[in-house]
Amino acid sequence: MNAISFRNVxxxxxxxxxxxxxxxxxxxxxTGKVPELFYALRDVSFDVPAGEGLAIIGANGAGKSTLLGxxxxxxxxxSGTIEVxxxxxxxLELGSGFHPDLTGGENVMLNASLMGLTERQAKRQFxxxxxxxxxxxxxxxxxxxYSSGMVVRLAFSVAVNLDPDILIIDEVLAVGDAAFQxxxxxxxxQLRRAGKTFLCVSHSRDMLADICDHAxxxxxxxxxxxxxxxxxxREYSDQSVPA
Amino acid sequence: MWQGDLRFVLKSxxxxxxxxxxxxxxxxxxxxxxxxxxxxxxxxxxxxxxxxSSRPNFPVFVLCGLIPFSFFTIAWLSGTTSLIDNxxxxxxxxxxxxxxxxxxxxSNCLHLVIQVALLLxxxxxxxxxxxPRWLWLPLIWVLxxxxxxxxxxxxxxxxxxxxxxxxxxxxxxxxxFWLVPIFYPFEAIPARFKNLYQYNPIAALVLxxxxxxxxxxxxxxxxxxxxxxxxxxxxxxxWLLFRQLKPRLYDYL
Numbered sequence: 001m002n003a004i005s006f007r008n009v010x011x012x013x014x015x016x017x018x019x020x021x022x023x024x025x026x027x028x029x030x031t032g033k034v035p036e037l038f039y040a041l042r043d044v045s046f047d048v049p050a051g052e053g054l055a056i057i058g059a060n061g062a063g064k065s066t067l068l069g070x071x072x073x074x075x076x077x078x079s080g081t082i083e084v085x086x087x088x089x090x091x092l093e094l095g096s097g098f099h100p101d102l103t104g105g106e107n108v109m110l111n112a113s114l115m116g117l118t119e120r121q122a123k124r125q126f127x128x129x130x131x132x133x134x135x136x137x138x139x140x141x142x143x144x145x146y147s148s149g150m151v152v153r154l155a156f157s158v159a160v161n162l163d164p165d166i167l168i169i170d171e172v173l174a175v176g177d178a179a180f181q182x183x184x185x186x187x188x189x190q191l192r193r194a195g196k197t198f199l200c201v202s203h204s205r206d207m208l209a210d211i212c213d214h215a216x217x218x219x220x221x222x223x224x225x226x227x228x229x230x231x232x233x234r235e236y237s238d239q240s241v242p243a
Numbered sequence: 244m245w246q247g248d249l250r251f252v253l254k255s256x257x258x259x260x261x262x263x264x265x266x267x268x269x270x271x272x273x274x275x276x277x278x279x280x281x282x283x284x285x286x287x288x289x290x291x292x293x294x295x296s297s298r299p300n301f302p303v304f305v306l307c308g309l310i311p312f313s314f315f316t317i318a319w320l321s322g323t324t325s326l327i328d329n330x331x332x333x334x335x336x337x338x339x340x341x342x343x344x345x346x347x348x349x350s351n352c353l354h355l356v357i358q359v360a361l362l363l364x365x366x367x368x369x370x371x372x373x374x375p376r377w378l379w380l381p382l383i384w385v386l387x388x389x390x391x392x393x394x395x396x397x398x399x400x401x402x403x404x405x406x407x408x409x410x411x412x413x414x415x416x417x418x419x420f421w422l423v424p425i426f427y428p429f430e431a432i433p434a435r436f437k438n439l440y441q442y443n444p445i446a447a448l449v450l451x452x453x454x455x456x457x458x459x460x461x462x463x464x465x466x467x468x469x470x471x472x473x474x475x476x477x478x479x480x481x482w483l484l485f486r487q488l489k490p491r492l493y494d495y496l
Binding site for chain 2: 013014022025069072073074075076088090092093096097099101102106109110113114115116117118119122
């Protein structure tokens with residue numbers, strides 16, 4: 001069974017969509033010009049069977065984050081179909097909604113609510129989350145007094161306690177000091193062994209190698225190569241780092 | 244897709260607003276009282292000493308106008324900008340997007356409650372009494388909050404696609420100060436405008452509050468009907484617009 005499946009997915013953004021002023025709408029209405037589209041993904045197809053891991057690799061601007069955003073249900077594809085089966089935790093950013101003036105504990109509850117935990121679950125897991133982060137001593141202090149390492153540790157701890165079927169991870173694995181990195185990696189591997197499905201983006205090969213069986217190499221929104229992790233990564237490294 | 248708990252998210256976002264707002268103010272809740280109190284004193288001074296009005300209980304009269312008006316303007320504006328203020332979250336978290344404008348409006352309710360407490364204390368102090376008619380008041384405020392939520396839904400998505408929207412809202416609020424009977428009585432409005440006036444739910448609710456608190460009568464049925472209808476239209480329209488534009492939010496934020 002496939003946990004994630006993409007069929008001929010294309011995603012276009014209209015250019016200059018960041019600047020939405022009345023003036024531009026009027027101009028468009030009068031001239032009848034449809035803004036030209038910029039394609040972040042073109043005709044991408046792949047499947048991730050349940051319990052496996054797929055790494056998305058490629059240079060900056062290849063369309064990796066757009067692909068994750070579409071999988072997480074944040075954006076709709078311009079054409080093509082996607083299917084995602086199971087509860088998804090999209091760790092596209094650590095500490096969504098964190099605010100410096102709230103205490104560590106208040107931020108945990110806020111972040112947990114946004115990530116999709118119910119109030120009961122959040123309260124039940126609160127101690128586990130705080131213990132995992134290792135910042136219990138400061139949990140009642142405002143977040144702005146934390147070091148940046150402590151903030152990401154707290155954020156990561158909420159994220160890995162979500163208990164999803166599918167984890168979508170965008171470069172958020174290497175956080176904290178060496179000891180915490182080892183601990184968080186062990187936690188991820190635990191989830192991996194428990195049969196969770198992974199969709200990962202990272203520029204660190206080592207991080208991906210243990211989690212992902214397959215890889216998909218994107219360039220300018222097109223699939224360059226898809227297949228076994230080692231094979232795709234070898235080709236990718238050969239091309240991007242000329243000998 | 245998102246299996247979270249909508250009430251928990253709403254509660255968390257509202258709590259966040261409260262905490263941030265009140266933790267950084269040494270005087271806390273006192274600030275909620277200061278603004279309407281000062282405005283009330285200034286207006287009472289102007290309309291009893293400079294342009295004398297024959298209204299008895301002018302402070303209560305003017306607060307009945309100021310409080311719903313200031314709640315409305317602040318909540319409408321913060322609702323309008325809520326999606327852009329939370330753009331980071333919308334691009335990263337699968338939370339239903341409706342929670343942002345709704346939470347922005349509801350966060351201002353504590354403000355409203357504190358100011359209403361001020362109004363009622365001054366009313367009691369000025370010799371008015373609690374009567375069964377006061378049971379109408381919660382309904383009036385619920386209508387106001389619901390109407391503002393409807394507007395916030397619609398304007399928040401508009402503001403993403405047309406960024407000038409927030410300036411339209413700001414200007415409308417300035418104009419509205421004069422078009423809501425805050426410092427003049429409803430009776431002073433020429434008869435041919437009166438009907439139209441009641442379709443402005445903020446004006447209608449000010450009027451209803453004055454009928455209850457100052458005149459000790461039930462608010463007139465026609466006013467409540469009109470306010471109810473306009474509220475339903477605002478919620479329905481806002482919700483439809485939001486639903487229509489929601490799928491494209493990611494691309495435009």
